[in-house]
Amino acid sequence: MLSDKIQKALNEQVRIEAESSQVYLAMAGWAEMKGLEGVAKFMYKQSDEERLHMLKLIKFMHERDAAVEITELKAPNNRFESFKEMFKKLYEHELFVSESINKLVGLALDEKDYSTHNFLQWYVAEQLEEEAQAKTILDKINMIGDDKGGLYLFDRDIQQLSVTTQAAPQ
Numbered sequence: 577m578l579s580d581k582i583q584k585a586l587n588e589q590v591r592i593e594a595e596s597s598q599v600y601l602a603m604a605g606w607a608e609m610k611g612l613e614g615v616a617k618f619m620y621k622q623s624d625e626e627r628l629h630m631l632k633l634i635k636f637m638h639e640r641d642a643a644v645e646i647t648e649l650k651a652p653n654n655r656f657e658s659f660k661e662m663f664k665k666l667y668e669h670e671l672f673v674s675e676s677i678n679k680l681v682g683l684a685l686d687e688k689d690y691s692t693h694n695f696l697q698w699y700v701a702e703q704l705e706e707e708a709q710a711k712t713i714l715d716k717i718n719m720i721g722d723d724k725g726g727l728y729l730f731d732r733d734i735q736q737l738s739v740t741t742q743a744a745p746q
């Protein structure tokens with residue numbers, strides 16, 4: 577059985593993962609509207625991955641007989657000034673999620689809940705990967721600046737950057 581504190585924090589993380597999926601879905605829509613198919617595809621895929629992260633948490637909670645709460649979600653940003661701004665937001669969002677996972681890991685240790693601590697290691701590794709990916713993309717976008725040709729090539733190449741989740745959630 578999970579402690580109340582852990583249940584509450586895991587439910588909070590379920591919401592954050594669901595919101596992350598919405599954040600990337602909105603980015604996908606915006607990129608598609610602007611005609612960048614590669615970026616849109618990348619964002620749709622990221623959105624699907626975030627939903628899998630949410631489902632993995634829910635499955636773990638059910639296995640531990642915890643009460644899962646599905647709540648309403650905060651609406652994401654649907655419009656951006658530029659691709660640079662959008663990718664900056666993506667990077668900042670990943671930093672925010674990493675912080676939230678780190679807090680959860682700390683709580684699991686405080687509560688001496690070693691199985692939750694062990695389970696969360698998958699998320700720690702995943703965040704490391706996603707943060708690095710978001711940073712790489714942002715660096716490339718900064719290099720491109722306002723060069724339309726560069727953006728065209730970036731749109732074509734972004735899918736190769738996409739790092740697929742190593743241990744796919746069940």
Ligand code: OFO
Nearest residue numbers: 596626629673706
């Ligand atoms: Fe859920 O993986 Fe990043 O945010």
